[in-house]
Amino acid sequence: xxxxxxxGLGPIENNNNSVPLILDFGGLTLxxxxxxxxxxxxxQDLCENPNLLLNEPVxxxxxxxxxxxxxxxxxxxxxxxxxxxxxxxxxxxxxKASIIQAMxxxxxCHRDIEIRVMPNRGRDLAPLLCAxxxxxxxxxxxxxxxxxxxxxxxxxxxxxxxxxxxxxxNSEQHCTAAIIKERLGLVIPWPHPLVAPCCHWGPNYxxxxxxxxxxxVELKRYHPLSFPAGSFFWCAGxxxxxxxxxxxxxxxxxxxxxxxxxxLPHVLERCFGFLPxxxxxxxxxxxxxxxxSCKIVRLPNPFCEDACYYEIYENLLELYLQNHxxxxxxxxxxxxxxxxxxx
Numbered sequence: 001x002x003x004x005x006x007x008g009l010g011p012i013e014n015n016n017n018s019v020p021l022i023l024d025f026g027g028l029t030l031x032x033x034x035x036x037x038x039x040x041x042x043x044q045d046l047c048e049n050p051n052l053l054l055n056e057p058v059x060x061x062x063x064x065x066x067x068x069x070x071x072x073x074x075x076x077x078x079x080x081x082x083x084x085x086x087x088x089x090x091x092x093x094x095x096k097a098s099i100i101q102a103m104x105x106x107x108x109c110h111r112d113i114e115i116r117v118m119p120n121r122g123r124d125l126a127p128l129l130c131a132x133x134x135x136x137x138x139x140x141x142x143x144x145x146x147x148x149x150x151x152x153x154x155x156x157x158x159x160x161x162x163x164x165x166x167x168x169x170n171s172e173q174h175c176t177a178a179i180i181k182e183r184l185g186l187v188i189p190w191p192h193p194l195v196a197p198c199c200h201w202g203p204n205y206x207x208x209x210x211x212x213x214x215x216x217v218e219l220k221r222y223h224p225l226s227f228p229a230g231s232f233f234w235c236a237g238x239x240x241x242x243x244x245x246x247x248x249x250x251x252x253x254x255x256x257x258x259x260x261x262x263x264l265p266h267v268l269e270r271c272f273g274f275l276p277x278x279x280x281x282x283x284x285x286x287x288x289x290x291x292x293s294c295k296i297v298r299l300p301n302p303f304c305e306d307a308c309y310y311e312i313y314e315n316l317l318e319l320y321l322q323n324h325x326x327x328x329x330x331x332x333x334x335x336x337x338x339x340x341x342x343x
Contacts, residue, residue, distance in 0.1 A: 018043055019300050021224055021309075023316035027201030030313050031225045032285075032299065034196035040287050046182055046296040047174045057083035058176045061139035061237070063132070064146060065124035066091045069099045071147035071161070076108045078165045079143070081172055086112040088135075090127035092120040122253030123265040124231055129243055130250045137244050139237035141176045143168070148230060156194065163192045164232035167286050171294035175286060178296055179236050185276025187234035187296065188226065190287035199229050201270070203262040208270045215242045215278055222313035223302040226283055227273035231265075234286075239275050243268070277301055 020033045033039065046052065060082050066072050066089055079085060087110060091097050097115045104113050118127045124146035128136065136142055148164070150157030167189035168175070178184050191199050201208070201221075209219040253264050276283045284298045302309070 019297075021300075021312060023313065023320060024197075024200040026198065027203070027205050028221060028317065028320075029200035029205075029225050030222055030309060030316070031199055034191045034199055035193075037190065037287065037289070040190075040285075040295055040297055041289055041291065043295075043297045045292070046178050046184075046284065046298065047171060047292075047294065049178075049182070052174055052177045052181060054173075054177045054180065057173070058141050058180065059084040059086060060141050060143050060172075060176060061086055061088060061136065062143045062145065063088045063090075063128050063136060064144075065089075065127045066096065066100055066147045067120070067124075068147040068149050069096050069103065071149065072100055072103050073107050074162075075145055075147065075165070076104060078169050079145075080109045081169055082110070082143075083173075085110045085143075087114070088132060089113060089115045090118045090131050091115065092118060119250055120256050121250050123258075125265045125268045126248070126250055126253045128240075129248050129268070134241070134244050137237050137241040141179050142235050142237050142240065144231065144233050144235070146231065148232070160192045160195060160230060161232075164189045164230050167288060167294075168232055168234060170288055171286065171296065174294070174296060175234050178284065179234060182298075183236075183281045184234075184284050184296075184298075185236050185239040185279055185281025186228070186272060186283045188228040188273075188283065188285050189230075189232055190285055191229050195229050199225070199227070201225065202266070204267050204270055207264070207267045211267055211271055212274055214246060217274060217278060219274070220306075220310075222310050223274075223306075224300055224309060225270065225273060225302070226285070226299045227270045229269070231269050231272075233272065235272075235276075236279075236281060238279050239272075239281060242275060242278050243271065274302065277303055 020039050021030055022033045024031055062079055062085050064075060064087060089100055091100060094117055097117055100115060116131050118131050128144060148157060148161040175187055205221060212219045273283060282298055284296050286294060286296050289295055
């Protein structure tokens with residue numbers, strides 16, 4: 001059963017789903033209540049659709065950026081559950097490319113692989129958007145992965161990477177079918193418990209608003225934010241088309257090392273949560289639950305209930321100003337900081 005929220009504002013109804021929204025301290029972000037997984041049990045599961053079956057397996061295009069080759073075995077073995085797949089791999093040196101090729105030959109059940117060498121800029125998203133031209137937009141189903149390692153906390157980075165892999169590849173056949181039959185443009189993993197309180201705007205709202213403006217989207221701070229934190233996700237290739245058409249170049253991305261937040265890759269990560277609605281699709285979250293191995297649940301359209309979102313945001317902001325901090329998500333240190341202002 002979903003949590004009984006004290007503020008009494010109620011959830012947003014979206015395609016028979018009830019997705020509770022909270023105000024996160026980080027950049028004053030309206031977002032799903034990721035810290036409480038209880039509500040997903042009461043939402044409509046796309047996996048239960050009896051028509052969600054495909055006669056033939058779809059060939060999945062796996063775009064995988066590998067900065068740390070030592071992680072490739074784990075990633076490629078996880079993808080062996082896919083009946084059909086083509087691997088499109090980027091890395092930052094010829095030597096690493098040779099290592100990846102050898103590991104793929106040994107550990108992957110899929111023979112189709114192409115490897116390209118890119119400069120070490122833009123983390124995993126610059127290679128996706130700059131290395132392959134418009135090809136990703138032509139793929140029916142895309143799985144985006146990378147050798148996620150957190151240099152500041154190795155144990156946490158491993159846990160985060162393995163969590164995302166587990167969530168996304170727990171019901172992959174239902175996921176590919178849902179992307180094709182249910183017009184899902186993006187499927188994100190349920191955030192890692194330590195990441196959930198950080199799924200907010202942070203310092204990225206202004207640049208995200210500017211970038212989405214180039215795509216014809218007028219972003220407001222009260223629009224609910226759902227995005228693939230860690231940038232592991234499934235998507236329809238068509239979802240990527242608006243970003244690919246921007247023609248970003250590798251030189252648009254800052255040279256490494258960059259900080260943990262506030263740079264173009266972090267902005268793009270948040271933009272992904274809005275792309276499906278630009279292409280007349282929707283977004284869903286994949287999650288393991290206590291009673292089922294996996295659920296796929298559609299998330300709210302951030303633009304379809306504009307007045308309702310504005311009212312919820314304003315009411316929660318008023319409670320925030322009255323110091324009802326127990327009603328909100330985010331990291332505790334945000335409580336002592338200044339309230340962010342802006343549009």
